[in-house]
Amino acid sequence: xxxxxxxxxxGRGAAGGATVRERAQLALNDDxxxxxxxxxxxxxxxxxxxxxxxxxxxxxxxxxxxxxxxxTIAHLDYYLNLFADNARANGAHVHFAFNxxxxxxxxxxxxxxxxxxxxxxSKSMVxxxxxxxxxxxxxxxxxxxxDLGEYIxxxxxxxxxxxxxxxxxxxxxQIAELLSEVAGETLPPDxxxxxxxxxxxxREKFLEADIGMTGCNFAIAETGSMVLFENEGNARMVTTxxxxxxxxxxxxxxxxxxxxxxxxxxxxxxxxxxxxxTVYMSGISGPRRAEDADGPDEMHIVIVDNGRSLQLGxxxxxxxxxxxxxxxxxxxxxxxxxxxxxxxxxTYSGPIGAVLTPALNKDNVAQWDDIxxxxxxxxxxxxxxPVKIPLHDMLIYLRRRKVAQGYSPALEKLGMxxxxxxxxxxxxxRGALRLGKLGQKLVARGGVIKARLGPLKGWxxxxxxxxxxxxxxxxxxxxxxxxxxxxxxxxxxxRARSRLEAALKERDNGGGGGNGHG
Amino acid sequence: xxxxxxxxxxxxxxxxxxAKQERFMNGIAERMGRPRLxxxxxxxxxxxxxxxRGFEWPPEERxxxxxxxxxxxxxxxxxxxxxxxxxxxxxxxxxxxxxxxxVRQRQPELDALDLESALPNARVSVWNDDPxxxxxxxxxxxxxxxxxxxxxxxYTGSIAVLSSKDKGRSVSLLPAVLIAIIPMDRLATRLGEVxxxxxxxxxxxxxxxxxxISGPSRSADIENDLTIGVHGPGVVxxxxxx
Numbered sequence: 099x100x101x102x103x104x105x106x107x108x109g110r111g112a113a114g115g116a117t118v119r120e121r122a123q124l125a126l127n128d129d130x131x132x133x134x135x136x137x138x139x140x141x142x143x144x145x146x147x148x149x150x151x152x153x154x155x156x157x158x159x160x161x162x163x164x165x166x167x168x169x170t171i172a173h174l175d176y177y178l179n180l181f182a183d184n185a186r187a188n189g190a191h192v193h194f195a196f197n198x199x200x201x202x203x204x205x206x207x208x209x210x211x212x213x214x215x216x217x218x219x220s221k222s223m224v225x226x227x228x229x230x231x232x233x234x235x236x237x238x239x240x241x242x243x244x245d246l247g248e249y250i251x252x253x254x255x256x257x258x259x260x261x262x263x264x265x266x267x268x269x270x271x272q273i274a275e276l277l278s279e280v281a282g283e284t285l286p287p288d289x290x291x292x293x294x295x296x297x298x299x300x301r302e303k304f305l306e307a308d309i310g311m312t313g314c315n316f317a318i319a320e321t322g323s324m325v326l327f328e329n330e331g332n333a334r335m336v337t338t339x340x341x342x343x344x345x346x347x348x349x350x351x352x353x354x355x356x357x358x359x360x361x362x363x364x365x366x367x368x369x370x371x372x373x374x375x376t377v378y379m380s381g382i383s384g385p386r387r388a389e390d391a392d393g394p395d396e397m398h399i400v401i402v403d404n405g406r407s408l409q410l411g412x413x414x415x416x417x418x419x420x421x422x423x424x425x426x427x428x429x430x431x432x433x434x435x436x437x438x439x440x441x442x443x444x445t446y447s448g449p450i451g452a453v454l455t456p457a458l459n460k461d462n463v464a465q466w467d468d469i470x471x472x473x474x475x476x477x478x479x480x481x482x483x484p485v486k487i488p489l490h491d492m493l494i495y496l497r498r499r500k501v502a503q504g505y506s507p508a509l510e511k512l513g514m515x516x517x518x519x520x521x522x523x524x525x526x527x528r529g530a531l532r533l534g535k536l537g538q539k540l541v542a543r544g545g546v547i548k549a550r551l552g553p554l555k556g557w558x559x560x561x562x563x564x565x566x567x568x569x570x571x572x573x574x575x576x577x578x579x580x581x582x583x584x585x586x587x588x589x590x591x592x593r594a595r596s597r598l599e600a601a602l603k604e605r606d607n608g609g610g611g612g613n614g615h616g
Numbered sequence: 617x618x619x620x621x622x623x624x625x626x627x628x629x630x631x632x633x634x635a636k637q638e639r640f641m642n643g644i645a646e647r648m649g650r651p652r653l654x655x656x657x658x659x660x661x662x663x664x665x666x667x668x669r670g671f672e673w674p675p676e677e678r679x680x681x682x683x684x685x686x687x688x689x690x691x692x693x694x695x696x697x698x699x700x701x702x703x704x705x706x707x708x709x710x711x712x713x714x715x716x717x718x719v720r721q722r723q724p725e726l727d728a729l730d731l732e733s734a735l736p737n738a739r740v741s742v743w744n745d746d747p748x749x750x751x752x753x754x755x756x757x758x759x760x761x762x763x764x765x766x767x768x769x770x771y772t773g774s775i776a777v778l779s780s781k782d783k784g785r786s787v788s789l790l791p792a793v794l795i796a797i798i799p800m801d802r803l804a805t806r807l808g809e810v811x812x813x814x815x816x817x818x819x820x821x822x823x824x825x826x827x828x829i830s831g832p833s834r835s836a837d838i839e840n841d842l843t844i845g846v847h848g849p850g851v852v853x854x855x856x857x858x
Contacts, residue, residue, distance in 0.1 A: 378830075
């Protein structure tokens with residue numbers, strides 16, 4: 099297993115294609131992936147909607163969440179400093195890393211000094227960002243993901259494709275095959291059996307691991323506490339059982355107080371999975387007290403910049419640091435739902451990934467991927483965001499910066515100007531749609547436009563533009579929403595399963611979608 | 617691992633960290649284009665929206681709402697009149713499940729139940745009553761863990777347990793079944809009422825671990841198919857007492 103995950107890192111997850119265009123092609127060909135992604139994201143999205151409606155006054159909470167995040171980031175030097183001092187006073191060892199290399203070096207040094215053989219990890223996007231597992235494997239330390247989905251993804255030598263449901267792209271039979279290899283016997287593709295096997299297997303790993311490693315959802319400045327939200331209990335395992343705990347946190351994870359945590363605890367689970375509350379929310383303040391009989395003897399907190407501070411003082415991107423990593427923008431995004439997470443090619447996918455990945459790597463515009471262009475700028479991400487980050491605006495800023503740096507063809511530059519003019523006014527947008535509906539009569543065949551001409555030249559190089567609907571998405575939004583909610587309320591687990599199995603069969607029979615994951 | 621060279625290394629890392637901390641914070645201030653902020657800024661938006669803060673359900677409704685929320689998360693809420701009933705419930709459940717090993721916190725309410733003699737067929741151990749014991753292993757092998765909640769919140773259906781020398785974090789985590797007694801006077805309406813206690817207590821009086829538990833351990837990572845008991849307890853009883 100460890101050998102596989104050593105090659106994993108950022109390997110086959112982003113299978114094949116080097117550009118977003120190629121990776122999206124892979125995803126679009128993968129029928130199961132597309133159905134699974136759509137099924138899951140619709141379920142999560144509808145759950146979020148119900149949970150936020152049930153809570154009531156959602157807009158006021160969103161606004162409060164935004165204000166708390168804005169306030170904290172605006173005074174980050176004060177709050178981060180306070181957190182570090184308080185965490186130290188709690189007995190934790192605090193480290194600072196300006197970049198990925200420094201963070202990795204600190205972690206490896208701890209692992210080496212501890213002569214660690216294995217590290218059990220709970221889900222952490224920061225460690226994905228640092229490619230920490232690979233670094234640990236290279237010095238001979240086994241790094242074991244313990245979140246069920248992450249464990250599966252790791253066994254497959256892939257990377258997570260959804261921030262909340264990492265193995266969204268795997269079906270039950272593929273999972274059974276992966277776990278059967280570990281078990282050394284054939285396990286049936288039956289969820290309770292598979293989960294039961296993982297529970298038993300990972301129990302052993304928890305109990306023998308030298309180091310437990312976590313991410314951090316929030317860090318409370320006034321008491322130096324770190325807070326973790328989770329459903330499985332693996333983050334609690336990782337912070338309770340091993341003798342040494344290492345927590346990796348982005349420098350922007352701070353909130354001032356426990357009172358502020360109520361707002362985040364209201365927004366995060368509801369936005370991520372539609373739950374009133376995750377099964378576990380843990381606030382950890384330093385290593386175990388001398389008289390305690392469990393909890394880590396030693397706790398390290400590594401505070402990571404790695405491009406985050408580049409957003410500070412940048413009026414267009416500072417709010418990016420407000421993100422609480424709920425994944426709601428992924429579930430809302432029509433592009434994500436179509437191409438899945440791996441097509442984004444970075445650690446973070448969906449609308450947040452499309453902005454965050456280049457933003458963390460700001461000095462290097464030439465390296466920016468073309469994902470910002472794979473967006474419909476429909477604003478669904480902003481509507482879904484529990485702290486109201488204007489992601490759709492940021493996508494435009496990114497495109498503009500790329501254009502300004504001379505990395506775009508002249509025609510697009512002109513287009514951006516026109517786009518700005520049209521998108522800036524609802525009336526002009528409506529007008530443009532009307533014009534398009536007329537114009538497309540000349541070129542649309544069978545519901546798509548294949549001709550590479552006019553405004554669709556670049557777009558149609560790698561997909562066919564759908565012809566503009568007689569009734570636009572804007573018009574139909576209400577109906578779709580009702581259909582989804584009505585549909586989901588009818589679907590029972592058994593029926594969902596048979597649908598997925600049918601999808602699988604169809605894919606197998608089709609044979610064509612053989613690329614991608616396996 | 618507490619050898620001299622390790623301690624030296626730790627001290628060196630800590631010194632390095634403090635120096636870097638200054639550079640980190642100065643860098644932030646510089647990016648923001650203002651001098652370094654060294655005193656607490658006014659925080660006008662602290663905590664939940666204003667109209668939420670006075671919100672409170674009467675005790676009976678609180679119990680009902682807690683039960684409904686806890687049940688919808690897959691947990692088993694039970695309403696009981698007193699600790700004597702709680703004892704009968706626990707003994708009945710332990711016998712029904714055929715529990716052979718039970719671990720409980722060392723809390724006065726649980727001491728009074730005297731489960732040790734009420735469960736002759738099970739080995740009942742009391743957390744940390746022998747410092748030489750490997751308590752994590754004792755909790756890991758237990759069928760049932762029993763705790764008294766420090767707080768609970770009805771609105772989210774959450775139980776809060778705080779760690780101490782008498783209250784292991786493992787007791788609510790490692791056994792297959794968790795039974796939590798919630799005295800009614802510890803049941804708040806909002807999560808924020810509980811969290812406010814930690815702000816009031818302040819850093820120095822916080823325990824190492826504060827854990828909110830809102831049902832059985834769960835995952836939907838395999839094809840969205842809900843699985844219970846992935847790493848933590850798969851069966852959780854919340855006994856509302858009083």
